[in-house]
Amino acid sequence: MDNFTQTEFEQEVKDAKVLEPGRQGPRVYLTPENKIVKVFRPKRRLTSNFLVPYALRFQRTSERLARLDLDAATVESLGRCREMKLHFVVYPLIPGSSIRALDTDPEKQSEAVARLPGYICRLHHQGVFFKGFHLGNIIWQPNSRFALIDFQSTKLRKKAISVEDREKFFRNILRYPQDYQLIKQSGIESFFGRYLQSSQLKTVQQLALLDRLAASYSYPELKTALDSLSNKLKSR
Numbered sequence: 001m002d003n004f005t006q007t008e009f010e011q012e013v014k015d016a017k018v019l020e021p022g023r024q025g026p027r028v029y030l031t032p033e034n035k036i037v038k039v040f041r042p043k044r045r046l047t048s049n050f051l052v053p054y055a056l057r058f059q060r061t062s063e064r065l066a067r068l069d070l071d072a073a074t075v076e077s078l079g080r081c082r083e084m085k086l087h088f089v090v091y092p093l094i095p096g097s098s099i100r101a102l103d104t105d106p107e108k109q110s111e112a113v114a115r116l117p118g119y120i121c122r123l124h125h126q127g128v129f130f131k132g133f134h135l136g137n138i139i140w141q142p143n144s145r146f147a148l149i150d151f152q153s154t155k156l157r158k159k160a161i162s163v164e165d166r167e168k169f170f171r172n173i174l175r176y177p178q179d180y181q182l183i184k185q186s187g188i189e190s191f192f193g194r195y196l197q198s199s200q201l202k203t204v205q206q207l208a209l210l211d212r213l214a215a216s217y218s219y220p221e222l223k224t225a226l227d228s229l230s231n232k233l234k235s236r
């Protein structure tokens with residue numbers, strides 16, 4: 001990890017465009033060379049960041065995702081600026097847009113959402129527990145493959161993730177109204193139906209997941225769709 005003085009860091013991002021502003025200063029920059037500079041500013045000293053900085057976790061996760069043959073931001077370098085109390089990672093811009101940002105191209109957006117259940121199955125099956133997953137943290141590339149960004153809090157397990165973690169994963173997406181709307185547009189029952197079909201979970205596990213999801217949400221359409229899936233599974 002390279003050390004930067006404040007002047008050196010400011011020089012590094014001088015001509016960059018701010019993609020995500022933040023209260024303590026920009027969080028994500030895009031440089032004229034199409035590199036992303038993602039900045040981590042720990043709020044308090046006594047967070048887990050103190051032991052393993054988020055920038056380092058981001059880099060490690062990035063390498064492990066590549067070994068799983070999952071497209072993701074690939075860290076080229078990382079640095080720290082003690083004066084500004086920040087760490088940062090630098091990685092190339094991934095071509096395409098996040099599923100959320102595809103609202104400018106509804107056809108592409110619904111194609112991406114339709115492909116999502118199969119992809120999420122793959123993540124879960126490969127043991128990727130992406131805690132902060134939402135539709136702004138996944139890029140739909142022009143080659144019709146997904147790529148992951150913003151994964152510093154992701155846990156990678158040796159085996160497929162548990163039903164409990166799968167429920168937490170979906171709970172996180174469903175708490176964003178804009179993401180829920182996209183899933184609703186694509187058909188909630190077909191979305192979860194396709195997920196379950198490719199999930200390799202036993203029927204009892206599928207039912208347990210549906211029960212957990214239905215219990216944590218009050219959206220009436222979601223409950224109806226999950227109940228309907230449950231009933232179909234039970235009557236098989």
Ligand SMILES: Nc1ncnc2c1ncn2[C@@H]1O[C@H](COP(=O)(O)OP(=O)(O)O)[C@@H](O)[C@H]1O
Pocket residue numbers: 019020027028036038073091092093094095096098101136137139149150
């Ligand atoms: N490698 C990348 N390729 C394309 N867009 C990116 C890339 N990295 C970040 N972005 C854009 O920047 C936004 C914010 O980046 P992200 O890492 O998700 O930071 P934040 O912590 O602010 O959510 C993303 O939603 C995406 O639009």
Ligand SMILES: [Mg+2]
Pocket residue numbers: 136137150
């Ligand atoms: Mg993000």
